[in-house]
Amino acid sequence: MAGKSWRAGCRRRGTIVPQARSRRGAHAPLRVFVLLASADPDEYARRVLSIRSLGKSFPGPTPRTVLANVSLDLAAGDYVAIMGESGVGKSTLLNLAAGLDRPDRGSILVDGVDLATLDDDALTLLRRRRMGFVFQAFHVLPYLSVGENVALPLALQHGARIALSQRVQEMLDAVGLGDRAASRPRELSGGELQRVAIARALVHRPALVLADEPTGNLDPDSAANVLALLRDVIKGQGATGVLVTHSLAAARTTDRILQLTRDGMREASSP
Numbered sequence: 001m002a003g004k005s006w007r008a009g010c011r012r013r014g015t016i017v018p019q020a021r022s023r024r025g026a027h028a029p030l031r032v033f034v035l036l037a038s039a040d041p042d043e044y045a046r047r048v049l050s051i052r053s054l055g056k057s058f059p060g061p062t063p064r065t066v067l068a069n070v071s072l073d074l075a076a077g078d079y080v081a082i083m084g085e086s087g088v089g090k091s092t093l094l095n096l097a098a099g100l101d102r103p104d105r106g107s108i109l110v111d112g113v114d115l116a117t118l119d120d121d122a123l124t125l126l127r128r129r130r131m132g133f134v135f136q137a138f139h140v141l142p143y144l145s146v147g148e149n150v151a152l153p154l155a156l157q158h159g160a161r162i163a164l165s166q167r168v169q170e171m172l173d174a175v176g177l178g179d180r181a182a183s184r185p186r187e188l189s190g191g192e193l194q195r196v197a198i199a200r201a202l203v204h205r206p207a208l209v210l211a212d213e214p215t216g217n218l219d220p221d222s223a224a225n226v227l228a229l230l231r232d233v234i235k236g237q238g239a240t241g242v243l244v245t246h247s248l249a250a251a252r253t254t255d256r257i258l259q260l261t262r263d264g265m266r267e268a269s270s271p
């Protein structure tokens, strides 16, 4: 399984465990190993994302509780939509799952590893190796060609120069932009830019794909195409996907719709 080989890779390369030590003291690595050794390994292979009783508040003149008692378990191959009113905390939840912010309460495990045991460098490595992101605003870099944008996660991961590889071409072909590798982002439409972002999000075969309103800036036809493509690519790679959206039509392209509320996460309906 990809999850197992990644964990084995971490132990081999000594990335996660030593960096966890620097943040949490000498006992943190031990905890990670005990966790891995004492549990059914298939359980961890299945659970790509496991969120337990998560809580997050933002300080301020009137401190604001955004997430309260949110739990979610996603296995390899799951593709779910999260809906919920504006401001309920959907983007905050994705940020926490990506380790870009820290929760106040509860835990988040990615591939069975508790994000609280990882320092910022280890979280960055985890994101580079195991996660892919697609955002509403595309975030395609204007000064790189289409091919270079897609190649970026591979270069970041391997510490290499950005190079167009067979894998980059494969992903461009998969999103229908096989002949646009040399184009500049300004020459592409919104729907095409979002397809570049999808190719970039999945080029390094991430286990977990987090998409935050990826079709919010697209016309209905482009949105439908992008969503179908996102689903195909996620399913084709056996990745786990989370799609945050306000659109029921978009949510219905996933396997399961969840509703985030002030009280936690609940099943909305079957798509």
Ligand SMILES: Nc1ncnc2c1ncn2[C@@H]1O[C@H](COP(=O)(O)OP(=O)(O)OP(=O)(O)O)[C@@H](O)[C@H]1O
Residues within 6 Å of the ligand: 058, 059, 066, 084, 085, 086, 087, 088, 089, 090, 091, 092, 093
């Ligand atoms: N860094 C921050 N500091 C203070 N408040 C924040 C911060 N990030 C988010 N919030 C607040 O937390 C709440 C949830 O924000 P979030 O962006 O997660 O909502 P959302 O569900 O994604 O909404 P939308 O559907 O409009 O995108 C909002 O009230 C927002 O103002």
Ligand SMILES: [Mg+2]
Residues within 6 Å of the ligand: 090, 091, 092, 212
């Ligand atoms: Mg949001």
